[in-house]
Amino acid sequence: MAEEPQPKKWKGGEEQERSADDAMATRHKVWQAMAPFREGTRRPTPADIKRTTDKFFEANSSASVEKCKDALKELMTQTGCNKVADDALLNSAVAAMAPKDGTVNVPDFLLCWNNWMKLGERPRTALIVVDVQHDFIDGSLALRACDAKQDGAEVVPIINALHRTAPFDLVVITKDWHPRDHISFHPNLTQERLHSSETRNVKDIPLFAQVKLADGQTQTMWPAHCVQGSKGAELHKDLEVGNLDHTVVKGTNSMIDSYSAFFDNARKSKTPLSDLLRRYKIDDVYCCGLAYDREQQHECQ
Ligand SMILES: [Zn+2]
Known part of the structure; x- marks a missing residue:
């Protein structure tokens, strides 16, 4: 038995x-x-x-x-x-x-x-909505042009529903927000901007290639995107933004890129995001949005 x-x-x-x-x-x-x-x-x-x-x-x-x-x-x-x-x-x-x-x-x-x-306890929570901007949905860096052919607009109603129904103590909308002469834009690459160890001629460096910049940072060369004040930098038209939501912009320094909404890629300057989280005494942070591979990995870290 x-x-x-x-x-x-x-x-x-x-x-x-x-x-x-x-x-x-x-x-x-x-x-x-x-x-x-x-x-x-x-x-x-x-x-x-x-x-x-x-x-x-x-x-x-x-x-x-x-x-x-x-x-x-x-x-x-x-x-x-x-x-x-x-x-x-x-x-x-x-x-x-x-x-x-x-x-x-x-x-x-x-x-x-x-x-x-x-x-x-009820922990205090923040929702960070990352870069739901036209250039990442139907503009120059559209997700649907990537291998997975995803339509970035599909996340919009999901984020809206989350925003409307979950009682977040703080909602932060981030925007990639570059000056026209930004260093990450492929058309802006010049020989002077490259590190002395780069053997390639600037004309032979294709879009999306990685280069070593003069300051030693490795940079992917993106098409121009999310230029301040342009249509491509606008949030998707259906994204619901509340009156009390905060907006944090990143990538505003011409000479350095910023994948994270917290600080630039060299971690030399930071955005107001960490102070906001501290001011609202946030315990748990939830991230959603687009460009998961680059942007959100950085947020979550
Ligand atoms: Zn960017």
């Missing part, structure tokens, strides 16, 4: 084990108890959490149940929540940390906070 399947064990603490069902029930209880704390709160950063554990856990290893509750209260205060955590919530949270001889160790505290209590 086949052996009875054993329930999966959840290991909370070095010596204690409990069944996965117990762990789920406790998790559910903590999650429910956290409900009043969910609205309008933000997530403490890893640095906030470290400061709190350093303060309440002796030699950064263990703390009494009481101190552990104080640490939880402090973290909840940092979420910006103005409700006071009651004893019932704190007791169920500490019970979930599997105290041993009246003390809780740091890993169990963190396990509880990171896996269970965090679910009770």
Whole structure:
């Protein structure tokens, strides 16, 4: 006869084990108890959490149940929540940390906070809509001219729906926004702009080729695109932009390209994007838009 399947064990603490069902029930209880704390709160950063554990856990290893509750209260205060955590919530949270001889160790505290209590918060979120501009949809760098023959316009209704239905705390629309004499434009390439180690003559360098520029940067030579104030630089006509949305432009310096909406390719100057995210105390960032291979990889990094 086949052996009875054993329930999966959840290991909370070095010596204690409990069944996965117990762990789920406790998790559910903590999650429910956290409900009043969910609205309008933000997530403490890893640095906030470290400061709190350093303060309440002796030699950064263990703390009494009481101190552990104080640490939880402090973290909840940092979420910006103005409700006071009651004893019932704190007791169920500490019970979930599997105290041993009246003390809780740091890993169990963190396990509880990171896996269970965090679910009770509502993180502050930002949507970054990357470069939904005509030149990338039906202009000089249209996606449909690429191998996959995708129609960039297809993303527009999807982004609109996302924008309308998900409660983002901040929406940022980015635009590639080049001066006419931008260094990334193939027609603007001159022998003087090339690095001394380039052996090719400028006339033999085709569109989309990679070159080494005088300042040592490697640059792909693009057709002219997203020229400031041109039709090609406009956002797609159907893209819905809210009154409160922020716009961040990039690639505005003639002498350097900028694939990221955060900083130029040499990382010498930055756009207002990182300050915006900080000002709005954003925890999680969602990116959507066009030109995934170049632009969005950079955003996500
Ligand atoms: Zn560009």
